[in-house]
Amino acid sequence: MLSLRGASVVVVRYLAMTRSLALLLAAVLAAPLASPAAAGPPANVAAAFGNTVLTIDPDGRSRKIWLRPDGRWTGLSRRGLDLAGTWTVRGDKVCLRQSKPRLFGRMCEKFPTAPGVGVETKDPTGQTVQLKLVKGHVTK
Numbered sequence: 707m708l709s710l711r712g713a714s715v716v717v718v719r720y721l722a723m724t725r726s727l728a729l730l731l732a733a734v735l736a737a738p739l740a741s742p743a744a745a746g747p748p749a750n751v752a753a754a755f756g757n758t759v760l761t762i763d764p765d766g767r768s769r770k771i772w773l774r775p776d777g778r779w780t781g782l783s784r785r786g787l788d789l790a791g792t793w794t795v796r797g798d799k800v801c802l803r804q805s806k807p808r809l810f811g812r813m814c815e816k817f818p819t820a821p822g823v824g825v826e827t828k829d830p831t832g833q834t835v836q837l838k839l840v841k842g843h844v845t846k
């Protein structure tokens with residue numbers, strides 16, 4: 707038979723355990739709210755929203771892409787064909803995966819951080835190209 711003192715110890719331990727579990731559950735549920743993604747996009751991506759990223763080839767032709775805050779992008783190829791895919795950030799680089807037309811793998815590059823700024827880089831074939839951020843949604 708459980709004494710009154712023993713019963714009160716059991717109740718106190720139960721309440722302490724329940725409180726600990728409630729605090730742990732609250733912390734787990736709140737963690738995504740405090741994540742860096744919730745704080746907004748990194749600076750190397752934020753400047754691209756609402757603007758055009760041009761990839762300019764040595765022959766002067768260019769591809770145009772438009773990043774969206776939801777992790778997707780759309781664009782136009784050098785020939786004017788529709789492009790689409792998703793983007794993520796890895797360190798100081800923006801990584802693009804292309805789904806339209808489907809290409810395997812991803813390409814990660816440093817992006818220009820302000821309109822008018824350019825960055826020299828290599829395309830997947832090893833050719834030197836210029837990435838340039840242009841103000842607005844440029845299609846021509």
